[in-house]
Amino acid sequence: MGYVIRNNEIQVARKVTLTPELKTRMYQPTQRQQDMKARMLKRKKLLTTQIRTQESNAIFA
Amino acid sequence: MSFSRFNIEIISQQDIRAKFEEYKPNFSKPKIEEIFKKTLELCYDTPDTNFTNVIHLCYDLQEERYCAILNIGTTISVDDIVSIHVEFLFVEPDYRKHTNEQQHTFEELGFIKLSEYLLVDYVVGTIGMSSKRMLGIGLVALTPVNDAVREIYTSYGFDSIAGSGPNEFEDWMIFNIP
Numbered sequence: 001m002g003y004v005i006r007n008n009e010i011q012v013a014r015k016v017t018l019t020p021e022l023k024t025r026m027y028q029p030t031q032r033q034q035d036m037k038a039r040m041l042k043r044k045k046l047l048t049t050q051i052r053t054q055e056s057n058a059i060f061a
Numbered sequence: 062m063s064f065s066r067f068n069i070e071i072i073s074q075q076d077i078r079a080k081f082e083e084y085k086p087n088f089s090k091p092k093i094e095e096i097f098k099k100t101l102e103l104c105y106d107t108p109d110t111n112f113t114n115v116i117h118l119c120y121d122l123q124e125e126r127y128c129a130i131l132n133i134g135t136t137i138s139v140d141d142i143v144s145i146h147v148e149f150l151f152v153e154p155d156y157r158k159h160t161n162e163q164q165h166t167f168e169e170l171g172f173i174k175l176s177e178y179l180l181v182d183y184v185v186g187t188i189g190m191s192s193k194r195m196l197g198i199g200l201v202a203l204t205p206v207n208d209a210v211r212e213i214y215t216s217y218g219f220d221s222i223a224g225s226g227p228n229e230f231e232d233w234m235i236f237n238i239p
Contacts, residue, residue, distance in 0.1 A: 029237040
């Protein structure tokens with residue numbers, strides 16, 4: 001279940017069935033989604049490296 | 062999961078009431094508080110959904126305080142196929158404020174907003190990619206609380222499925238885990 005606020009009322013999002021066209025689109029990652037994944041993985045790698053560097057510095061400090 | 066400053070805790074059902082006695086979220090709008098109460102009802106009082114809803118709390122190790130709530134579960138509301146469902150996301154107001162018209166970003170997260178980290182890095186990147194690999198669940202689905210939030214989630218890569226809701230305000234947004 002999901003909720004939305006409209007006209008100061010909480011409404012429950014209802015179950016939906018997709019048309020064949022929407023189904024096709026739904027199961028294909030968009031270019032934006034692929035870009036976001038690439039950026040996220042790059043961030044993760046960078047931050048992990050930074051954490052490891054900080055840990056190494058702490059060990060040798 | 063921790064990126065040096067932020068730590069995400071998964072709260073067990075038995076601990077959750079005590080946890081929210083300790084942490085009082087600063088809901089800036091009464092309706093958000095109502096939605097939060099409903100999301101807790103889903104976790105405690107609704108037998109057919111409570112096993113698929115899990116509360117995650119984000120803790121700021123630097124400020125030593127909780128700063129965000131996520132309720133993550135599963136749904137079959139979108140096309141009768143299991144998707145990871147972000148039922149509720151709340152970020153404390155002072156972690157999303159805009160200063161000098163700049164987005165409130167965190168160096169420790171690679172200069173992104175906390176909500177982007179929670180939705181993209183944590184839900185899609187950590188939970189989603191594992192779920193896809195191990196269980197074959199390939200979608201993250203959510204329904205934004207309003208149009209302004211829909212715009213923000215669009216910038217994170219979530220795609221509105223036009224016509225998927227009973228009206229345009231209730232259209233689902235999905236992120237197909239690449």
